[in-house]
Amino acid sequence: MYNGSKIIVGLIVFAGIVTFPFIYNLGKVNAKPEPKIDTPVIQQLKEKNCIESKEFMKANHMQLLNKWRDMVVRNGKRVYVNSKGEKYEISLQNTCLKCHSNKKEFCDECHNYMSVKTHCWNCHLESKG
Amino acid sequence: MFEKALSGDRRYWGWIFFLLLIMGTGFIFYIKQLNYGLGITGMSRDISWGLYIAQFTFLVGVAASAVMLVIPYYLHDYKKFGKIIIFGEFLAISAVIMCLMFVFVDMGQPMRAMNMILYPTPNSIMFWDMVVLNGYLLLNLIIGWTTLSAERNELPPPKWVKPLIYISIPWAISIHTVTAFLYAGLPGRHLWLTAIMAPRFLASAFASGPALLIILCLTVKRISSFDPGKEAIQTLGKIVTYAVIINLFFFVLELFTAFYSKIPGHMHPFQYLFFGIEGHGKLIPWMWTAFILSIMAIILLINPNMRENENILIVSAVLVFISTWIDKGMGLVIGGFIPNPFEEIIEYSPTVPEVLITLGVWATGLLIITVLYKIAVSIKEKTV
Amino acid sequence: MSYESKANRRQFLKILGFSTLSGLGSIPAIWALTPQFAIRNLQSEKRWAMVVDMKKFRTEEDYKKCIDACHTIHNVPDFGNPKDEVKWIWKMPYRNTFPEQEDEYISDGVKQMPFMVLCNHCKNPPCVRVCPTKATFKRIDGIVQMDYHRCIGCRFCMAACPYGSRSFNFREPRPFIKEKNPEYPTRTRGVVEKCNFCEERLSKGLSPACVEACKDNKALIFGDLNDPDSEVRKVLESNYTIRRKPELGTQPGVYYIV
Numbered sequence: 001m002y003n004g005s006k007i008i009v010g011l012i013v014f015a016g017i018v019t020f021p022f023i024y025n026l027g028k029v030n031a032k033p034e035p036k037i038d039t040p041v042i043q044q045l046k047e048k049n050c051i052e053s054k055e056f057m058k059a060n061h062m063q064l065l066n067k068w069r070d071m072v073v074r075n076g077k078r079v080y081v082n083s084k085g086e087k088y089e090i091s092l093q094n095t096c097l098k099c100h101s102n103k104k105e106f107c108d109e110c111h112n113y114m115s116v117k118t119h120c121w122n123c124h125l126e127s128k129g
Numbered sequence: 130m131f132e133k134a135l136s137g138d139r140r141y142w143g144w145i146f147f148l149l150l151i152m153g154t155g156f157i158f159y160i161k162q163l164n165y166g167l168g169i170t171g172m173s174r175d176i177s178w179g180l181y182i183a184q185f186t187f188l189v190g191v192a193a194s195a196v197m198l199v200i201p202y203y204l205h206d207y208k209k210f211g212k213i214i215i216f217g218e219f220l221a222i223s224a225v226i227m228c229l230m231f232v233f234v235d236m237g238q239p240m241r242a243m244n245m246i247l248y249p250t251p252n253s254i255m256f257w258d259m260v261v262l263n264g265y266l267l268l269n270l271i272i273g274w275t276t277l278s279a280e281r282n283e284l285p286p287p288k289w290v291k292p293l294i295y296i297s298i299p300w301a302i303s304i305h306t307v308t309a310f311l312y313a314g315l316p317g318r319h320l321w322l323t324a325i326m327a328p329r330f331l332a333s334a335f336a337s338g339p340a341l342l343i344i345l346c347l348t349v350k351r352i353s354s355f356d357p358g359k360e361a362i363q364t365l366g367k368i369v370t371y372a373v374i375i376n377l378f379f380f381v382l383e384l385f386t387a388f389y390s391k392i393p394g395h396m397h398p399f400q401y402l403f404f405g406i407e408g409h410g411k412l413i414p415w416m417w418t419a420f421i422l423s424i425m426a427i428i429l430l431i432n433p434n435m436r437e438n439e440n441i442l443i444v445s446a447v448l449v450f451i452s453t454w455i456d457k458g459m460g461l462v463i464g465g466f467i468p469n470p471f472e473e474i475i476e477y478s479p480t481v482p483e484v485l486i487t488l489g490v491w492a493t494g495l496l497i498i499t500v501l502y503k504i505a506v507s508i509k510e511k512t513v
Numbered sequence: 514m515s516y517e518s519k520a521n522r523r524q525f526l527k528i529l530g531f532s533t534l535s536g537l538g539s540i541p542a543i544w545a546l547t548p549q550f551a552i553r554n555l556q557s558e559k560r561w562a563m564v565v566d567m568k569k570f571r572t573e574e575d576y577k578k579c580i581d582a583c584h585t586i587h588n589v590p591d592f593g594n595p596k597d598e599v600k601w602i603w604k605m606p607y608r609n610t611f612p613e614q615e616d617e618y619i620s621d622g623v624k625q626m627p628f629m630v631l632c633n634h635c636k637n638p639p640c641v642r643v644c645p646t647k648a649t650f651k652r653i654d655g656i657v658q659m660d661y662h663r664c665i666g667c668r669f670c671m672a673a674c675p676y677g678s679r680s681f682n683f684r685e686p687r688p689f690i691k692e693k694n695p696e697y698p699t700r701t702r703g704v705v706e707k708c709n710f711c712e713e714r715l716s717k718g719l720s721p722a723c724v725e726a727c728k729d730n731k732a733l734i735f736g737d738l739n740d741p742d743s744e745v746r747k748v749l750e751s752n753y754t755i756r757r758k759p760e761l762g763t764q765p766g767v768y769y770i771v
Contacts, residue, residue, distance in 0.1 A: 175677070
């Protein structure tokens with residue numbers, strides 16, 4: 001190979017740089033995220049249901065929030081009818097966060113684990129306490 | 130062909146390194162701007178566009194000026210421009226990239242830039258500006274690269290380039306007309322609400338662009354063995370002469386409308402720019418400098434004996450470039466915001482971070498010109 | 514490398530570049546063709562408007578309570594300097610609010626009289642026309658609304674507004690909000706904001722905060738212009754009113770009884 005020694009050395013260095021994050025974290029155990037839903041408001045609910053099922057929310061909460069954003073901001077429509085026919089006011093701060101008032105133990109648990117940066121909180125206020 | 134830009138003497142690499150240094154500084158301050166917000170600049174609630182958009186406006190004109198080479202060469206077979214046409218196209222590429230960079234650093238939420246593409250809004254002139262600028266960049270990249278490669282292989286360029294070149298002519302006019310439309314359609318800004326905003330922009334563009342091209346070509350002639358040709362430079366000089374005179378004429382037309390009609394809203398921006406209002410007059414020295422340099426340039430250019438002297442010509446080109454830069458950048462963009470909609474005078478001066486970021490973008494543009502011109506010159510030196 | 518393999522490599526790169534561009538360029542096309550979530554607009558054909566009765570604004574307190582009501586419930590920051598200032602409603606002297614009414618024979622008292630100024634929610638808004646992302650748009654009930662999620666901070670709307678109604682977040686606003694209202698979001702740096710006619714209150718049947726704050730003396734009257742029985746219509750019929758810069762054709766929704 002022309003310039004073979006340089007190429008092979010370069011490839012080894014490159015492989016080293018690319019795999020460094022994985023090698024560095026070898027052996028370190030990352031705890032599974034456990035979002036907590038034991039806020040005061042939730043504990044007082046008779047039926048501990050979110051506006052949609054847990055499976056739906058796990059998979060689709062961002063799609064739902066985007067849909068809500070367009071419904072409220074762009075169309076002024078503030079009432080959401082869920083799959084069971086129940087009506088809720090569309091508001092991240094006033095509906096979702098009323099029950100899930102513990103962002104650090106709830107939202108951040110999974111987002112930090114997955115290294116997903118949520119930009120919601122740049123504008124939307126987290127509830128106090 | 131990029132390998133041609135990787136071989137050069139110490140002067141070349143010294144220049145590249147110097148540009149990279151300025152680019153690096155600009156980049157660091159841009160990160161600071163991202164963290165702090167645009168408040169790090171001198172812009173305020175009343176002067177919501179400042180140095181960045183002023184540079185953008187000026188550079189769109191420089192980019193459009195490539196058409197001043199394309200029209201004579203391709204439409205009218207003016208063979209004398211044959212050697213330097215690539216330099217015009219490469220200048221256009223660099224200028225458009227600088228324009229896009231200036232818009233980018235001016236945005237409050239640059240990470241959302243894709244919103245302009247995801248939510249196209251045809252009634253917004255800014256949307257069209259994005260379309261035409263990117264289209265022009267693409268056109269010049271394709272045309273420039275293809276024609277240069279063909280020249281390198283000592284072949285005529287492929288046939289499909291011709292229609293693209295013809296398209297680039299009205300397209301070049303459109304980029305500057307659309308940019309003028311950004312300003313000319315706003316009902317609340319009296320300095321900008323004029324039908325001759327687009328013609329003024331074009332006149333100033335055809336003065337500043339070819340002037341820069343003269344400077345660049347004469348520099349190339351000095352530092353390499355490539356000669357752009359005396360006649361080509363002279364024709365460029367004639368184009369600059371006419372354009373500078375027309376630019377000044379248009380300016381006088383604006384003054385007439387404002388000061389003969391005596392409508393306060395029309396007069397106030399000019400009064401602020403040249404005489405100051407209520408003691409505020411930060412831009413006065415700038416505007417008068419631009420005006421005087423412009424007159425000096427005309428005097429130097431209008432006499433053919435002086436124009437034919439390339440040393441005097443390069444001086445007048447520099448004068449033209451500086452005076453159009455002041456007039457279009459600071460005079461027009463910042464002057465449009467003063468007085469504000471409440472007829473208050475709030476002034477603007479750029480801050481140090483703002484200037485450093487601006488210099489960083491300019492350095493990027495100069496780097497692109499350097500690299501592209503090096504490639505073009507290397508190829509032309511061999512094939513001449 | 515032979516000339517042939519060079520040509521193949523270049524062809525490959527060209528095809529790669531072209532397909533990447535087409536792929537990216539097809540995003541808006543696909544988006545436009547995808548059926549959008551069918552959102553029926555529930556706003557009826559109202560036209561919200563406001564009448565400012567300047568005769569009722571006498572003391573400093575009259576202005577302050579309207580401004581404070583608005584700025585507190587909407588988490589409007591107070592940067593403390595005019596450069597970064599963000600304001601949704603504020604006061605301006607007569608000669609600045611109506612600069613085209615320049616006249617040396619108007620009394621100094623009138624010239625200095627502070628007028629409440631805010632976004633006029635024009636019928637024909639230049640800011641909406643120029644926004645490249647439709648981040649500012651006109652609702653069917655007449656409110657010129659901001660979508661802070663979509664704004665890219667280009668500030669074209671600020672240049673277009675003939676009334677100077679819009680503010681930009683040049684800095685992070687949160688440290689400068691005295692008391693945050695937990696029921697309303699803040700904004701973040703890099704977006705433009707302005708009065709929204711309290712659309713979040715209107716949706717609950719309440720009147721805007723500034724109107725509510727001075728409801729004792731009815732200094733601000735708010736209502737639906739399309740409803741001939743509304744208070745605004747009645748006030749407009751019985752009083753002579755002026756609007757800011759009417760010659761521009763923007764058809765502002767804020768009227769002033771001088």
